[in-house]
Amino acid sequence: MGKFGFALSPSSRINLDTLDNVKFAHLIEIEPDVLKCMACGSCTASCTAGKFVKTSMRSAILALQNGRNEEAISLLKSCLLCGKCTMVCPRAINTRHLIISILKVYQ
Amino acid sequence: MIYQGKQKIWSDYQKEIPDDHYFYVRSCIRQNLFPASEKTFLDITRNKLGKDFFETEHHTTCGGIAYHCDTIPQETSMTIIARQFALMHKYGYENYVCSCITSFGLYTETLETWHEFPELEAKIKDNLWKTCKLEFAKPKYLAHASDIIYKYRNLIAAQAKYKLINKKTGQPLRVVEHIGCHYGKMFPSKSVGGAEYPYVLAGMIEAWGGEVIDYPERRHCCGYGFRQYHIRSNRGYSLSNTHKKFESMEPYKPDMIITNCPGCPYFLDRWQYVISEMEGKTYGENGHGIPVFTYEEVAGLVMGYNPWDLGLQMHQVGVEPLLEKIGIPYDPKEKYKGPGGKDIGRPELPTCGCL
Amino acid sequence: MKNIVVIGGGPSGMEASAQLHKMGYNVILVEKSPALGGHLAKWDRLFPQGVHAGNILEGMISNINGVKYFLNANVQSINALGKSYNVILDNGITVLADAVLFATGFDLFKAEKKEEYGYGIYEHVITNADLENWFRTKNDQRIVENPKRIGFVHCVGSRDEKAGNRYCSKVCCATAVKQACEIKQEFPGAEVFCFYMDLRMFGRGYEDLYLSAQKEYGVRFIRGRVSEVAENINKELVVKAEDTLSGKPLKVTIDLLVLMSGMQNCSAGVKVAGQIGVAGMENDGFFETKDSIYSLQQALKPGVFFAGACTGPKTLPDSLHEARAAALAIHTYLQARDHQ
Structure with a gap:
């Protein structure tokens, strides 16, 4: 805070100019269906873990697209791999498989 | 930037700015922050360009800062504004120019609000009479002081050193x-x-x-x-x-x-x-x-x-x-x-x- | 023989004329520009399958064989005369028409009206129509060689009360997704972004188009309306929107921005229709039809008919259906009139 008692505030803005998408490109190679998500949210709505800890497949995919990799991991770490999201995904994304792939690429 | 495209848009927003005879009101903070700006404005318009810009020591703040900080209600700021306009009328002017942007925004907003809600205008008119015994009037033209300098920009350029x-x-x-x-x-x-x-x-x-x-x-x-x-x-x-x-x-x-x-x-x-x-x-x-x-x-x-x-x-x-x-x-x-x-x-x- | 004046030589005007001609009517087709085809003539390919607009247009033109048409012609005056309409063209032709068909189509929303998007101000901002023209001609200096990032803005002048158009223009989502794929074909290395509020992929094959844009072409869909565009010192465009799915403001710097201009009722058509008391509706400016379900081809005035986008945004197949429906409606109307 220095001598003024206040400081510049950090920006919360998503800046796609500084996005490093090398890892995401790698993820697409092994898991091309990640691109099919249309953000309907049914995965999140049905999530067993999500009722207790913030867990969201949809938000995790978006976070990866926006380069917020740590946020994505934190949205998936409570996943129980029960497969309910796989069951409800209208775009037939194999979400269980995708989660494992994400963890492989990003962890 | 493609300049012609910009000119086209600029030409769509031409505001009528009368050439002369204004009632001038100052800002409450500018004289502290930029002490000679308003004095220079009056000197240029009156003495260098020979225009009629009148001001009176009886005018006050427009109440804008208090209004925007939610410390006075809208009706109060409107009554303050009505008093400013009444002074303009009292001294025989119908063109009103203010030095402050927040005042300009608030005057514009007030005039538009009175236009949309005549019953509110009637109430403010009543407030004005009860509190100040002044005759209610509205300016024919409202300008910000930068509109005036913009209007005179070529006259100023002609005298520029x-x-x-x-x-x-x-x-x-x-x-x-x-x-x-x-x-x-x-x-x-x-x-x-x-x-x-x-x-x-x-x-x-x-x-x-x-x-x-x-x-x-x-x-x-x-x-x-x-x-x-x-x-x-x-x-x-x-x-x-x-x-x-x-x-x-x-x-x-x-x-x-x-x-x-x-x-x-x-x-x-x-x-x-x-x-x-x-x-x-x-x-x-x-x-x-x-x-x-x-x-x-x-x-x-x-x-x-x-x-x-x-x-x-x-x-x-x-x-x-x-x-x-x-x-x-x-x-x-x-x-x-x-x-x-x-x-x-x-x-x-x-x-x-x-x- | 009965005279029918068809105003507008775009797809619906041509299709209706061809049908009416085959039914044995004397059709006079009036087109204000130097060529037939309307907006179709300016388009390169059509969603959902990428059919060439030129091929479709060629087929339509050959189909109107025998119809009298006037190019570079405007309706100078039109007024009711008994059950007919006296139509005077600016080329000196006068027709006493038993029925008048407005196939006056649409104007594209003037993108420069959305001042904050910088069309006509920033060098690399173009419209959907400009991009189609570039696909056809490969001639547009605003499109740089090998752009790294390209953006599409949906709903430009649509769903926008301040732009005067509260309604959805219907075709822009599918057009944007089509164009996003096509530009990706041209520049495979480019990142392509679509800024949308809702994706309205309502027609047959449209959802597949969207899926393929996502999966085959890697188009990034960002749900949020572009709020403002600025130019940086390198003449790149700085685009701001909210990524509403994450609830955060978003910024991206791009080399080309394509604005999906929406549809408005054709101003020239409105002027002509006004002379016989046929007006645009208050809520959207498109012509008022006799009802909203059953009699979409009829105006409130007897003997006046509509086809195509003059009664609301439509896809090309929609407009062609309406053209055929209008031909039938006119035929039914004239038969009923003769039996009276």
Whole structure:
């Protein structure tokens, strides 16, 4: 805070100019269906873990697209791999498989 | 920027500005922040251009700061405004010009509100009579003082001693113009050039020889925002907005900034010092800041006023490098001498180049 | 023989004329521009399958064989005369028409009206129509060689009260997704972004188009309306929107921005229709039909008919259906009139 008692505030803005998408490109190679998500949210709505800890497949995919990799991991770490999201995904994304792939690429 | 496209849009927003006979009201904060700007405005319009600009010591604040900070209700500020208009009428004027952007926004908003809600107008009329025994009147034309200088920009250019041109290189100075938010954003049709990119200051810059810079965060607020700044814990947020603007204009290497609001020049000027202290970063040449001016100060400079009579010693960012660029003579010994040669004191030397 | 004046030589005007001609009517087709085809003549390929607009147009033109048409012709005046309409063209032709068909189509929203998007101000901002023209001609200096990032803005002048158009223009989503794929074919290395509020992929094959844009072409869909565009010192465009799905403001710097200009009722058509008291509706400016379900081809005035986008945004197949429906409606109307 220095001598003024206040400081510049950090920006919360998503800046796609500084996005490093090398890892995401790698993820697409092994898991091309990640691109099919249309953000309907049914995965999140049905999530067993999500009722207790913030867990969201949809938000995790978006976070990866926006380069917020740590946020994505934190949205998936409570996943129980029960497969309910796989069951409800209208775009037939194999979400269980995708989660494992994400963890492989990003962890 | 494709200039013809911009001209087309500017031509769509032409505001009628009467040529003469105005009732002038001052801002409540500008005389402290930029002490000679309003005096220069009256001197240019009355004495250099021979126009009729009347002011009375009986006018007050418009109540805008209190209104925007939610400390007085709308009806109160409307009654204050009705009193200002009544004074105009009492002294025989129908053109009203104010020095402050927030006042301008509030006057416009009030007139529009009365237009939409005549019952409210009737109530304010009643309030005015009960409290002040004054006859209710509305101005025929409402202008901001920058509209007037814009209107007279070519007359000023005709009398100009200096141009906004780098004397050494012969190149036009690169000027950032910054418009107060309440000038055109609420009522684009009441502004010169529209809200997206008002022409009011750009027109002055062009008429006086400079070149306007369009940079990505041109539309961004200066960072003042009454209720933000007035609370200390919010000041980092205010500062961050200003910082964002400077980061965005930096690649264009602006020579100067011109503004038309009470708050903007103050914050764009003072925050440069704070940023330089906090971040060790300055945005002008040779470790200096970018000098920031009111439009009256710039008009005064091109017309050959003594920079110290324009109050430029009150700026945080030193103006001397710019004066030298244009070729305006100044006496460094006189900088901190007030009227009658009285010493007005000096600031400590900050890093952004206050000389 | 009965005279029918068809105003507008775009797809619906041509299709209706061809049908009416085959039914044995004397059709007079009036087109204000120097060529038939309307907006179709300016388009390169059509969603959802990428059929060439030129081929479709060629087929339509050969189909109107025998119809009298006037190019560079405007309706100078039109007024009711008993049960007929006296139509005077500016080329000196006068027709006493038993029925008048407005197939006056649409104007593209003037993108420069959205001042904050910088069309006509910033060098690398173009419209959907400009991009189609570039696909056809490969001639547009605003499109740089090998752009790294390209953005599409949906709903430009649509779903926008301040732009005067509260309604959805219907075709822009599918057009944007089509164009996003096509530009990706041209510049495979580019990142392509679509800024949308809702994706309205309602027609057959449209959802597949969207899926393939996502999966085959890697188009990034960002749900949020572009709020403002600025130019940086390198003349690149700085685009701001909210990524509403994450609830955060978003910024991206791009080399080309394509604005999906929406549809408005054709101003020239409105002027002509006004002379016989046929007006645009208050809520959207498109012509008022006799009802909203059953009699979409009829105006409130007897003997006046509509086909195509003059009664609201439509896809090309929609407009062609309406053209055929209008031909039948006119035929039914004239038969009923003769039996009276």
